Amino acid sequence: AQLSLERDYETQREYDTRFRVLMESTSEAIVFVSVSTGEITEANSAAVALLDRPLENLIGNQLSGCFEGRKRGDMVDSLASQAISGVKKTILADVRGNGSSVQIFPTLFRAAGERILLCRLVPEGEGSALADDLN
C-alpha cells in the first residue's frame, strides 16, 4: 500500500509538472477562475504580461478586478453563459490601468466537484485570426 501511495504521488506530481510546463510554454495568456468565488486560481506568465500586474496580485483575487467597470458576479456569470452557449463569440474587456483591450475566450469545466473557467486572453486585433483558427 505504501508503494502504491508513492506511485500515486509520483503520477500526481507528473501531471502537476506537465500542467505547469504547458502553462509556461504556450504563448497565449491563460487564467483559471473558480466560478463559485470569481477568484483567479492559476495564471501564466503571458497573462501576467498582458494584464500588467504581478502574479501575486492575480492569484486569489477577483478576475473582475483586472478589468474596468466589471462587477464581480456579472463577469463570471457572463463568461460561464458564453462558454455553455458554444457560440464562438467572445467577451471584450478593458484591462484596468493600462488602456488596452482583450478578448476573452472562456471554457467551462468541472474538476473535483467545482466549476472552473479557463479563460484565454487575446489582445484585441489578434483575436479574429485566432478565432477563425478554432472554427
Add this chain to the structure above:
Amino acid sequence: AQLSLERDYETQREYDTRFRVLMESTSEAIVFVSVSTGEITEANSAAVALLDRPLENLIGNQLSGCFEGRKRGDMVDSLASQAISGVKKTILADVRGNGSSVQIFPTLFRAAGERILLCRLVPEGEGSALADDLN
C-alpha cells in the same frame, strides 16, 4: 488513511482534468515526447490537425515519423540540445505527406524521473511573429 488516499486521488484527477482542458483550449499545436524512446506521449487536437493524422497514429509513435527525412534518434537529440541551449532558434521540419512545414519550439523538463520534450508546432510563416512574442 483511506480519506487522505481519496483526497490524493481527487487532486490527481483535478490536475489531470486541468491539463486536458488546457491542452484542448489552446489554439497552439502541442505534442509531448519521451526523450528516452522518441515516442509521442500526448498530443492535442491542434496537433492532430497540423500533422494531418489521427490521434491514434500519433500517441505511441515516433515523433520523427511525422516528418520527412528525419532519423528517430537525431531529431529528439537536436530538439533536446536546442531546448537546453536556451537560444530562441527553432527547428524547421516538413510534415510527412502533406507538403507543409512547421517550426518546432522545444521545452525540456523532467517528470517522474523521465526527460520529456514539450514541442510547440507553429506553421511556417506564423512562426516569426510568435517567436518575437516570446523574446
